[in-house]
Amino acid sequence: MNFNSKNINSTAENKQLLNQNQENSANNNVISDINTSLNRLRLFSSNEACGGSEPNVNRSEYSKCDTSAVDTNVIINRSATDGAMNKSNIEKQRNSRPNSFVKSHCRNSSYDGLLMHSRHNSESCSSSVGSTSSSTHSRHNSGDSGSLFSKNIFEWRSSSNSDLDLSTTPSGGVNVRPNKSNSLTGGGLFKWNLFGKHFEPPCMADNSDGLSVHSNTSTLSNHSSGTLPRDKSFETLTVSSTALIPHDRPKELPAKSEQEKLKHEKEYLKMLENMKKKEEAESKLKKKQLATQLKNEEQQVTAVKVWTQEILPHWESMKSSRKTRDLWWKGLPPCVRSKVWTLAIGNELNITRTIYDQCMKDAEARSQDIYDNTITQIRLDISRTFPHLCLFQIQGPYYNTLHLMLASYVSYNTRISYVQGMSYICALFILNISSLYEAFVCFCNFLHKSVFHVFYTLNIRMMQAYYATYNDLFKYNLPKLHRHFHP
Amino acid sequence: MPLPDKREFLYKILVIGELGAGKTSIIKRYVHQFFSPHYRATIGVDFALKVINWDQETIIRLQLWDIAGQERFGNMTRVYYKEAVGAFIVFDVTRAATFDAVLKWKQDLDAKVTLPDGNSIPCVLLANKCDQPKEGIANNQNKIDEFVKENNFSGWFETSAKDNINIDDAAKMLVQKILENDKVQANGNSRPTSEPMFSLSKDQDTKSRKNCAC
Numbered sequence: 001m002n003f004n005s006k007n008i009n010s011t012a013e014n015k016q017l018l019n020q021n022q023e024n025s026a027n028n029n030v031i032s033d034i035n036t037s038l039n040r041l042r043l044f045s046s047n048e049a050c051g052g053s054e055p056n057v058n059r060s061e062y063s064k065c066d067t068s069a070v071d072t073n074v075i076i077n078r079s080a081t082d083g084a085m086n087k088s089n090i091e092k093q094r095n096s097r098p099n100s101f102v103k104s105h106c107r108n109s110s111y112d113g114l115l116m117h118s119r120h121n122s123e124s125c126s127s128s129v130g131s132t133s134s135s136t137h138s139r140h141n142s143g144d145s146g147s148l149f150s151k152n153i154f155e156w157r158s159s160s161n162s163d164l165d166l167s168t169t170p171s172g173g174v175n176v177r178p179n180k181s182n183s184l185t186g187g188g189l190f191k192w193n194l195f196g197k198h199f200e201p202p203c204m205a206d207n208s209d210g211l212s213v214h215s216n217t218s219t220l221s222n223h224s225s226g227t228l229p230r231d232k233s234f235e236t237l238t239v240s241s242t243a244l245i246p247h248d249r250p251k252e253l254p255a256k257s258e259q260e261k262l263k264h265e266k267e268y269l270k271m272l273e274n275m276k277k278k279e280e281a282e283s284k285l286k287k288k289q290l291a292t293q294l295k296n297e298e299q300q301v302t303a304v305k306v307w308t309q310e311i312l313p314h315w316e317s318m319k320s321s322r323k324t325r326d327l328w329w330k331g332l333p334p335c336v337r338s339k340v341w342t343l344a345i346g347n348e349l350n351i352t353r354t355i356y357d358q359c360m361k362d363a364e365a366r367s368q369d370i371y372d373n374t375i376t377q378i379r380l381d382i383s384r385t386f387p388h389l390c391l392f393q394i395q396g397p398y399y400n401t402l403h404l405m406l407a408s409y410v411s412y413n414t415r416i417s418y419v420q421g422m423s424y425i426c427a428l429f430i431l432n433i434s435s436l437y438e439a440f441v442c443f444c445n446f447l448h449k450s451v452f453h454v455f456y457t458l459n460i461r462m463m464q465a466y467y468a469t470y471n472d473l474f475k476y477n478l479p480k481l482h483r484h485f486h487p
Numbered sequence: 488m489p490l491p492d493k494r495e496f497l498y499k500i501l502v503i504g505e506l507g508a509g510k511t512s513i514i515k516r517y518v519h520q521f522f523s524p525h526y527r528a529t530i531g532v533d534f535a536l537k538v539i540n541w542d543q544e545t546i547i548r549l550q551l552w553d554i555a556g557q558e559r560f561g562n563m564t565r566v567y568y569k570e571a572v573g574a575f576i577v578f579d580v581t582r583a584a585t586f587d588a589v590l591k592w593k594q595d596l597d598a599k600v601t602l603p604d605g606n607s608i609p610c611v612l613l614a615n616k617c618d619q620p621k622e623g624i625a626n627n628q629n630k631i632d633e634f635v636k637e638n639n640f641s642g643w644f645e646t647s648a649k650d651n652i653n654i655d656d657a658a659k660m661l662v663q664k665i666l667e668n669d670k671v672q673a674n675g676n677s678r679p680t681s682e683p684m685f686s687l688s689k690d691q692d693t694k695s696r697k698n699c700a701c
Binding site: 373376377380381383384385386387388393419420421423424458 | 506507525526527528529530531555556557562584
């Protein structure tokens with residue numbers, strides 16, 4: 001990735017975000033304290049607005065980002081103190097892809113300030129050894145060509161780059177210019193002054209503040225895939241952990257010794273190095289995963305083609321062929337599942353629509369009866385069917401459907417009636433088969449022809465046969481374990 | 488640090504009762520200190536293991552058998568009950584029908600499993616979901632006391648898996664009974680006299696009083 005200094009266009013929206021942050025929008029040096037008490041990550045950020053029409057304001061202002069007002073926003077800033085002019089340099093991280101989206105979350109936090117999932121950008125650290133950088137990522141709507149922050153790195157460097165213009169909108173944009181006077185080359189050649197405290201830029205990590213960075217790995221994958229849903233309303237920025245500004249102890253405390261300073265500097269660099277390595281490994285893994293995913297998707301596409309064009313039209317002749325079996329074992333693509341299941345299960349019982357309607361009617365009448373024991377049992381089990389899907393809960397989308405379906409089966413087959421566990425099988429049919437009638441047909445026929453029938457009807461002879469077969473298979477496949485159970 | 492002379496016991500405990508009475512919830516609460524309204528229905532049987540440091544030299548492992556509540560599985564219960572030394576029968580105070588079935592479960596239990604000396608295994612009755620409005624007999628503590636005495640339960644507790652009420656106490660009581668039985672077995676394998684029976688009812692009385700207070 002490139003880390004050239006780049007102009008950053010700010011949309012009206014972005015500006016709004018920024019302005020919302022800066023309640024006193026006239027003063028444009030805003031220090032937002034991102035109070036991540038959880039991860040103890042402290043970020044000092046500043047945003048300097050000095051667009052053509054806007055005056056430079058030297059005042060530093062401390063403000064807490066209010067995330068409730070807007071989805072999120074982060075103003076990263078850093079103010080330099082050696083002079084009247086506080087300037088910051090914002091670098092935009094350029095993605096190789098034209099439309100890359102970076103997802104970042106900045107949720108409203110329960111504690112005040114901003115909760116940020118900031119991730120450490122390895123590249124940015126490499127480019128900014130000796131300086132601190134923060135990358136800001138925002139998700140944006142691609143259609144909105146002006147809207148930006150697609151992927152930004154706010155970086156403060158010593159170099160006297162050309163001015164960086166953050167704003168393009170005439171109504172007073174946010175303009176960021178590099179600080180020419182600040183030289184961050186060495187470690188601790190100059191100091192930042194925030195809240196009356198001196199901060200030393202990059203040279204050392206303040207260990208007490210911790211470098212616990214919430215690494216947002218998803219961000220990375222989203223960069224590369226670029227397939228994020230484009231959600232304009234969710235304009236967010238992420239700040240890289242490199243925004244951590246290692247700084248000196250507060251004035252009132254004794255200063256660090258040279259030795260300590262050096263030590264911290266070393267530690268900081270080492271941390272950066274480690275982070276970089278970690279990120280590289282992660283990105284490699286992501287790439288690999290993506291490749292596998294793509295491959296799988298391609299396979300699926302081919303499989304769908306084969307199923308719909310070759311197998312399904314000639315079901316009877318194809319159903320027991322080797323090719324079909326092999327393909328089947330790889331898993332049915334969801335779009336053909338309904339069709340294949342219906343065909344594979346068939347309708348030996350000849351359940352017609354009339355029978356189905358009759359059963360449904362019975363079931364509806366019966367389900368009003370709260371004293372009906374079977375119905376009560378069914379009712380108790382519905383919400384306990386695939387509970388994590390949250391589809392079968394009371395008032396869930398399939399609560400009534402499953403209830404009716406099982407009650408219909410009770411009417412249809414009074415001998416078996418309802419057996420605990422049926423709800424799972426029935427739920428699978430409801431979820432996968434397009435029409436309810438077909439789902440019911442499949443359900444009834446499936447229970448009729450499968451092993452379930454034997455166990456549901458307590459056909460002892462057949463049950464024993466099943467047990468014997470199971471034992472044989474067990475012995476054949478896991479002889480050692482089998483011996484353990486049958487000494 | 489386990490001492491070399493530490494005794495360890497493994498006990499198989501059954502948890503039975505009508506469908507949806509909260510057997511799984513009780514076990515999850517007891518073993519994992521956790522409650523969720525979204526358990527799946529138990530099919531067949533589930534297991535859980537609870538380790539109790541009973542005292543300085545005793546570790547007790549309870550193997551809890553969570554048995555499906557539907558009557559359908561009734562003829563499987565003999566397999567499940569094998570070698571159990573204690574049981575909880577759970578009913579749901581919000582549904583009177585689940586209490587009506589308690590006796591059926593108790594009889595099933597006593598018919599299918601006994602201690603080596605022929606006595607029935609200790610069994611504690613749990614009136615679960617006591618955090619919710621009760622229905623029927625669950626409102627009448629004296630009646631339950633009577634019922635418990637008549638049907639040879641070790642005792643009963645109002646429990647709530649949701650609010651973690653009385654579950655530990657109930658388990659403690661059951662383990663106590665099991666240990667007593669073990670002692671009786673160890674002491675020359677004699678048929679238990681009426682002694683433990685007396686202590687049972689005594690214990691039961693105190694427990695009942697506890698229930699009233701809650």
